[in-house]
Amino acid sequence: MIYTAAEIKQIDQTATQNGMPESILMERAASAIVPKLPIESHSTILVVCGTGNNGGDGWVVARELAVKGHEVSVWLPLGDSKSEAASTHAAYASSLVRVIEQPVATDIVIDALFGVGLSGPVTGKARDVIEWVNQQMATVLSIDLPSGIPSDHALEFDGLAIQATRTYCLHGYKRTAFLNRTSPYYGQIERIDIGLPHTSGWSVLTESDFNRSLLERDRFSHKTDYGHGILIGGSRHLLGAPFLGGRAAIRSGIGLLNLSVPREASPFISTLPEAMYNQHTDVLEQSYDAIAIGPGMVEGEGMDTIWQQVKHQSCPIIVDAGALSTRRFETRGPLILTPHPGEFSRLTNQSVEEIEGDRFAVASEFAKQHRVHLILKGTYTLIVTPDGKGAVNTVEASALAKGGSGDILTGILLALWSRKGELQSPSEQAVLWHALAAKSISRTIHPASVLASDVIEELGRI
Ligand SMILES: NC(=O)C1=CN([C@@H]2O[C@H](COP(=O)(O)OP(=O)(O)OC[C@H]3O[C@@H](n4cnc5c(N)ncnc54)[C@H](O)[C@@H]3O)[C@@H](O)[C@H]2O)[C@H](O)CC1
Numbered sequence: 001m002i003y004t005a006a007e008i009k010q011i012d013q014t015a016t017q018n019g020m021p022e023s024i025l026m027e028r029a030a031s032a033i034v035p036k037l038p039i040e041s042h043s044t045i046l047v048v049c050g051t052g053n054n055g056g057d058g059w060v061v062a063r064e065l066a067v068k069g070h071e072v073s074v075w076l077p078l079g080d081s082k083s084e085a086a087s088t089h090a091a092y093a094s095s096l097v098r099v100i101e102q103p104v105a106t107d108i109v110i111d112a113l114f115g116v117g118l119s120g121p122v123t124g125k126a127r128d129v130i131e132w133v134n135q136q137m138a139t140v141l142s143i144d145l146p147s148g149i150p151s152d153h154a155l156e157f158d159g160l161a162i163q164a165t166r167t168y169c170l171h172g173y174k175r176t177a178f179l180n181r182t183s184p185y186y187g188q189i190e191r192i193d194i195g196l197p198h199t200s201g202w203s204v205l206t207e208s209d210f211n212r213s214l215l216e217r218d219r220f221s222h223k224t225d226y227g228h229g230i231l232i233g234g235s236r237h238l239l240g241a242p243f244l245g246g247r248a249a250i251r252s253g254i255g256l257l258n259l260s261v262p263r264e265a266s267p268f269i270s271t272l273p274e275a276m277y278n279q280h281t282d283v284l285e286q287s288y289d290a291i292a293i294g295p296g297m298v299e300g301e302g303m304d305t306i307w308q309q310v311k312h313q314s315c316p317i318i319v320d321a322g323a324l325s326t327r328r329f330e331t332r333g334p335l336i337l338t339p340h341p342g343e344f345s346r347l348t349n350q351s352v353e354e355i356e357g358d359r360f361a362v363a364s365e366f367a368k369q370h371r372v373h374l375i376l377k378g379t380y381t382l383i384v385t386p387d388g389k390g391a392v393n394t395v396e397a398s399a400l401a402k403g404g405s406g407d408i409l410t411g412i413l414l415a416l417w418s419r420k421g422e423l424q425s426p427s428e429q430a431v432l433w434h435a436l437a438a439k440s441i442s443r444t445i446h447p448a449s450v451l452a453s454d455v456i457e458e459l460g461r462i
């Protein structure tokens with residue numbers, strides 16, 4: 001459940017038009033947030049309210065805390081509320097709390113300065129307010145967004161925002177919670193339901209979304225029930241990648257695996273005797289349930305000839321690493337592309353900064369335009385379907401920041417896409433499995449020391 005600022009405003013407006021006033025939404029937000037606040041009975045609290053509806057949420061939170069007996073001060077550094085709903089709440093709440101002119105140091109700061117109404121970098125006095133809050137030793141709890149953080153993208157973000165300890169995201173998460181440049185400001189994130197309908201095209205994947213039945217085997221099943229895939233990879237000087245991908249595919253339960261490797265890879269074949277082998281020059285059979293192409297490959301070395309055969313297959317085709325090219329978008333079956341930001345930059349002609357600053361929009365547009373499944377890798381990998389909708393993986397695993405990780409993901413994808421459409425969201429499951437295995441092995445081996453092969457061995461242990 002991830003929303004843009006425009007979507008939130010639309011949902012809000014529809015609710016208001018249908019008889020659910022903003023003032024009630026603020027009540028709902030506050031009554032859901034207050035019980036979750038990590039506040040001790042003796043904590044001193046400062047609520048910093050802006051002039052919009054985010055400030056209105058702040059006023060109701062301040063009121064509720066005061067009613068519970070906490071010592072609450074409200075600071076209005078930008079002046080009185082401009083919104084009607086917020087002003088109504090401010091009028092009553094100000095009779096219960098202390099409204100102060102000069103900020104004071106407290107144990108807790110509640111940040112209700114800006115929410116989704118912020119446009120562009122913060123201007124004026126609010127800059128000093130944000131700097132003041134960031135100098136405090138207090139626990140900083142932000143409502144909806146850490147003030148100063150834009151909702152949708154980080155393209156114009158100048159680095160000035162409140163550094164929250166925790167952020168309570170109203171209705172849904174905002175995209176910037178999952179961008180490298182802005183996510184650290186959020187601290188821990190928590191979604192707060194305020195009773196509005198959910199219409200988001202983006203979901204958030206956590207550990208609980210992993211389908212553990214992937215690891216089960218039916219007692220009467222046969223190898224053909226789990227799919228037959230081929231992984232085409234390797235080049236004269238990059239010979240390890242297809243073996244990593246192939247081993248990962250087998251560890252991910254594929255029934256039968258062919259590995260197509262260059263002649264120079266022959267000495268390594270004995271390291272993975274479970275696979276069947278082809279050479280790149282062999283004619284491709286028609287009987288695969290899925291094909292993966294690219295790990296360790298380079299342009300030239302027969303790539304075009306191989307692709308001519310691959311593209312006529314009607315099964316799902318996973319294109320990774322060296323095979324990623326705008327010249328290879330035409331396929332008969334589903335096409336799954338797995339670029340990291342550098343590779344995606346080449347596919348889109350956009351800079352890595354433009355991609356990383358606005359991942360959701362760039363990825364969604366691209367998937368729709370080319371009708372592809374896109375896996376845009378990163379700390380928060382995006383998994384996008386050809387309709388432009390998608391999911392973000394939030395299982396973080398720094399051990400994956402290492403050569404070979406992409407090859408493993410391609411192998412897992414091959415295994416799951418080989419299961420003949422039997423699995424829901426094979427790409428999402430593959431990304432989750434990959435991250436969970438890396439996270440799991442990082443508990444016994446330091447992430448810096450984890451080998452790609454260790455992640456593969458962990459696939460069956462999570
Ligand atoms: N559906 C929901 O989720 C609900 C969310 N609510 C809360 O309302 C805010 C959004 O409120 P809004 O009034 O639209 O805007 P803000 O409070 O975020 O701030 C607007 C305020 O900021 C000024 N401003 C804009 N850009 C800048 C800038 N670059 N520099 C300085 N100042 C700027 C602008 O002039 C306005 O005065 C949402 O986040 C939730 O917290 C509601 O409670 C209802 C339901």
Ligand SMILES: [K+]
Pocket residue numbers: 054111112113114115142143144145146147
């Ligand atoms: K805020």
